Amino acid sequence: MSDKLLVIGETRDGSLRNVTFEAIAAAKKINADGEIVGVICGDDDLESQANEMIHFGADRVVTVKHDNLKTYTSEGYGQAVLAVMNEESPDGIVMGHTAIGKDLTPKLASKLEIGLISDATEIEADGDKVVFTRPIYSGKAFEKKIVTDDVTFATIRPNNIPALDRDESRTGDITAMDVDVTDIRTVIKEVIRKASEGVDLSEAKVIVSGGRGVKSADGFKPLHELADLLGGAVGASRGACDAEYCDYSLQIGQTGKVVTPDLYIACGISGAIQHLAGMSNSKVIVAINKDPEANIFNVADYGVVGDIFEVIPLLIEEIKKMKE
Numbered sequence: 332m333s334d335k336l337l338v339i340g341e342t343r344d345g346s347l348r349n350v351t352f353e354a355i356a357a358a359k360k361i362n363a364d365g366e367i368v369g370v371i372c373g374d375d376d377l378e379s380q381a382n383e384m385i386h387f388g389a390d391r392v393v394t395v396k397h398d399n400l401k402t403y404t405s406e407g408y409g410q411a412v413l414a415v416m417n418e419e420s421p422d423g424i425v426m427g428h429t430a431i432g433k434d435l436t437p438k439l440a441s442k443l444e445i446g447l448i449s450d451a452t453e454i455e456a457d458g459d460k461v462v463f464t465r466p467i468y469s470g471k472a473f474e475k476k477i478v479t480d481d482v483t484f485a486t487i488r489p490n491n492i493p494a495l496d497r498d499e500s501r502t503g504d505i506t507a508m509d510v511d512v513t514d515i516r517t518v519i520k521e522v523i524r525k526a527s528e529g530v531d532l533s534e535a536k537v538i539v540s541g542g543r544g545v546k547s548a549d550g551f552k553p554l555h556e557l558a559d560l561l562g563g564a565v566g567a568s569r570g571a572c573d574a575e576y577c578d579y580s581l582q583i584g585q586t587g588k589v590v591t592p593d594l595y596i597a598c599g600i601s602g603a604i605q606h607l608a609g610m611s612n613s614k615v616i617v618a619i620n621k622d623p624e625a626n627i628f629n630v631a632d633y634g635v636v637g638d639i640f641e642v643i644p645l646l647i648e649e650i651k652k653m654k655e
């Protein structure tokens with residue numbers, strides 16, 4: 332059983348992403364009695380983020396501060412985390428199955444010649460083994476991987492393993508480690524964010540998603556209003572992105588983002604298999620479509636056969652009333 336696990340923290344706009352806290356909870360599931368060491372990389376003051384990891388369950392945190400760690404690069408973070416690994420000799424790593432997690436963990440696992448369990452949605456310790464559940468065949472089935480080794484490398488799908496309650500009374504050591512992060516061939520000159528600001532799509536608890544049935548970029552406005560009211564984010568089908576109603580960064584599906592919100596509202600989306608691959612594991616799916624035969628109704632928990640331009644304003648009105 333892994334005695335010491337590293338959890339690699341991920342930040343967005345200077346704050347830790349929720350999946351970091353979920354990864355700490357996942358590490359606790361792998362070994363409730365083991366030590367959980369958070370790792371934070373960046374170019375700024377990392378102490379408040381380190382403390383936040385401790386409040387969410389990390390026993391202690393190692394920070395690596397370097398100008399070359401301002402934005403994520405494979406080489407930069409790879410060097411920093413490898414240096415921490417050499418120092419700490421952990422029995423494993425847990426982090427989010429995010430764009431960064433998908434890039435960094437296979438690189439580390441292959442360097443150390445260790446297998447990686449990616450995209451876990453459930454983790455259960457069972458005596459001296461740990462059972463990981465992960466989706467396969469684009470979410471159409473789930474497989475269970477049983478790990479009996481001492482070494483565990485895993486990424487977890489956001490929104491599946493609940494974070495522990497934040498406890499501000501928790502304390503732990505924060506150690507700053509000097510790492511010479513030099514061998515960087517990738518130069519990030521500028522980060523241009525295409526999606527709208529606000530709730531991060533891959534971590535959103537509520538997603539209001541539009542398809543070709545939304546008919547125009549303007550047609551997305553009520554979807555944004557509904558998403559704002561519900562504290563959620565707006566997503567899209569590839570049909571809507573191809574038609575230039577919205578940016579590709581909103582695309583959900585096989586070739587877009589994979590999401591697992593508590594509530595997914597599909598508006599004017601037919602439910603092509605490639606779209607379902609990105610959202611069918613959402614906890615509750617509501618579909619609004621004027622075609623009663625649309626495939627989306629086969630995965631929906633609640634279906635509304637109707638015109639989105641009539642149904643969405645009604646929904647907005649009712650939610651506003653409830654909020655009054």
Ligand code: FAD
Nearest residue numbers: 542543544568569570584585586587599601605606621639
């Ligand atoms: P459509 O299939 O055109 O459906 C529009 C729906 O809107 C219809 O069901 C219609 O009844 C309904 N509608 C129209 N007007 C209204 C109205 N006023 N009110 C209510 N309903 C209305 N797709 C993805 O989404 N994500 C992916 O990642 C993805 N990857 C792909 C990868 C590959 C290799 C391939 C080949 C395809 C991929 N696709 C992906 C495309 C996918 O096959 C579909 O073409 C796409 O999902 C269709 O988008 P849509 O449902 O918005 O459009």
